Amino acid sequence: MFYREAGDFKTSYAEDTQTFPIRFDRYRYFAVLAVAFLVVPFVINDYWLNAVFLPFLIYSIAAIGLNILVGYCGQVSLGTGGFMAVGAYACYKLMTAFPDVNIFFHVIIAGGVTAAVGTLFGLPSLRIKGFYLAVATLAAQFFLVWLFNRVPWFYNYSASGQINAPERTIFGIPVTGAETAPWATYLLCLVFLTASALIARNLTRGMAGRKWMAIRDMDIAAEIIGVNPLRAKLSAFAVSSFFVGIAGALFFAVYLGAVEVGEVFGINKSFLVLFMVIIGGLGSIFGSFAGAAFLVLLPVLLKNLLVGGLGWPTDLAAHLEFIIVGGLIVTFLVAEPHGLAQLWRVAKEKLRLWPFPH
Amino acid sequence: MNEMNTEGYVTEDGRKIGGVVMEMRNITLRFGGVVAIKDISFDIRQGEIRAIIGPNGAGKSSMLNVISGFYNPQVGEVWYKGERRPQMKPYQVARQGIARTFQNIALFEGMTVLDNVMTGRLRHMHAGLVAQSLWKGRAEAEEVKNRESVEKIIDFLEIQHIRKTPVGRLPYGLKKRVELARALAAEPSILLLDEPMAGMNVEEKEDMSRFVLDVNDEFGTTIALIEHDMGVVMDLSDRVVVMDYGKKIGDGSPDEVRNNQDVIDAYLGVAHD
C-alpha cells in the first residue's frame, strides 16, 4: 500500500491546512462517504437501522458536540443527557406548534435553543473549573430532567407525561411517526452527521479551535496573549450544546418516536456520551465517531456472540459489557487520553514509515 | 549617556530611538503586606531595548505583570502611546499590541508549534463563527494570509523542522524559542520578555541574544526584557532599570548603571537599613 506523504508536495498553505493532507486519506474519506450515501441506503433493514445505524449516527453527533467542550476546550460536562432533552423537547414543541414548518428546520432550531440553554449553564465555568464545574453541570442535568417532568406545558399536558413525535415528512417522504422507511431516517441522520462533522472540523482547525485549545492547555497564558476567556468558553458551550441538541432532537423524533425524559435522557446518557468521547479520543473529531461506533457495537456484538452464539444468559452478557467498558475507560484515561483515535494515528505513523522505520 | 530629548536619541551603534511609547508613573503594587513595587516610574521609548534587572524577588516580573494588565497597581498610572490607560483585562492589553513571554514557559502544550504561533495572530483575525464553520470567505482568506506571516516568523527563528510537532515534546531551549515566536506573531508594538535566556546553555543564550537583536533590528520592535545574566544585559540593552526590594535604584545606560554605587551595593549584598 502506498501510504505516503512523499511526492505529495503542498504548494500552498491552503492545501496544507486541508482536512486530509495525505492523498490516500482523502480517497478513503470519499470512499466512506460514497458507501454511506450510495450503498447503505439500498441494503439497510429495520434491524440494522435500529440496532446499529441510527444510534451510531446520532450518538456521533452528540459525541462531536461533547468533544468540542471537553476535548477541545477542557471544560468537563456531565449534563449531556439534560441538553439532549432540551433538544428533544424543543423539537417536540416546535413540531406541534408549527406543523407546517419542515421538521428539518425544527431540528436545527432545536439545536439553537439548546445552544442558548447550554450557554446559560456554561456561565459558572467562568468562575469554577474541573471537578466543581462537573458538579455544576450535573446539577443542570438533574434540574432539566426535573423541569421536563414537572412542567406539563413541555409535554403538552399529555396524560402519560410522555412526548410523541407526530408524522412529519421531507419532500413528501415520512421521516418521523410510524410509517417511516429505514433508508429515509438513515439518510436524514446521515446528512445531519456529515454536516456536523464538517462544521466541527472547520471550527477546530481554525481560530475558534485554537482559542478553545489555548484555554484548555493554559487559561492564564491564553488570556495574556489576547483570548477573551468569557467568549471562548461560552462559544464552546454554545457550539457543543448546538450539536448535542440536534442529537437529542433526532434521538427523540427520528429514532425513538416517544420519550419519557427520565428514562431516555437521564444521567446514564451523560455518562454514555462522555465514555464515547474518552474511549474515542479527547480532542479528535474522528475519535468521536470511533467512540460512538465502539459503544454502540459492543453490546450488539456481545449479545449476538454470547447470548445468541454461546447461549449465555442475557444479564451475564450485560455485566460483561459493564466490565469491559469500565476497564477500557480506566485504561484509556491512564494510558492513552487521546483514545482510539491516537492508536489509529500511531498505526498510520508506523505505516507511513514502513518498511523502513528509520 | 547619549543625548536625550522628547524626540528620542541615537544609540552608540547608530540606531535611532524614538519618543516615549510606554510610561509607568509612580507605580505601587502590594500583595497583602508585601510591597512588590514601591513608587516606581520609568519609560520605554520607541525602538529601544530596555532591560529591567535586579536581585531575586526585586519585583521585576511583577512590573511586567502590571504592564500586561495581569496585576492592577494600587497606586500609579500606566501611559501608553500618549494616553493614560484605563484599567484593562490582560486580553485587552494584548489586543492593543503588547505581547510577552513568561519566566516559566507558558505554551499550549497540547497544540503543535504551528498552532501555538498561529494563536499569537489572533488580534489580526476577525472572522465570525459562522464564516469559520464554513471555512469560506473571510475565514479562509484570513487563515491563508496569517499563515504566511507566521511562516515568516518560523523561518526567522529557525524552527521550520518542528512546525507540526506538539509543543509538549520539545526540549526546553526550543520551547523558549517557540514562545518568542508566538509573541512575535502578534506583531506587537512592545514585546515583553521575562528572562528569555534563563536555564539555557551558552550556545542557546547566544542564539537567543541574536534573535532579540534581530527582532529589534528587522522589525523595529520595542523590547523590554528582564535578565539575570549581566553580560547579556550589557550587550543587548540600550537603557537599564535596576530594581531592588521593589524600589528603583538605578536607571540609565548600561555603563551608567554599572558604575552606580547603589547598584553595586545591591548586587554585592550590602546590608539594608
Ligand SMILES: Nc1ncnc2c1ncn2[C@@H]1O[C@H](COP(=O)(O)OP(=O)(O)OP(=O)(O)O)[C@@H](O)[C@H]1O
Ligand atoms: N501573586 C503574588 N502574590 C503574593 N506575592 C507575590 C505575588 N507575585 C509576586 N509576589 C511577591 O512580590 C515580590 C516580587 O516578586 P517578583 O516575582 O516580581 O520578583 P522578580 O524580581 O521577578 O524575581 P525573580 O528574579 O526571582 O524572578 C516577591 O516578594 C514575591 O514573593
Ligand SMILES: [Mg+2]
Ligand atoms: Mg521574575
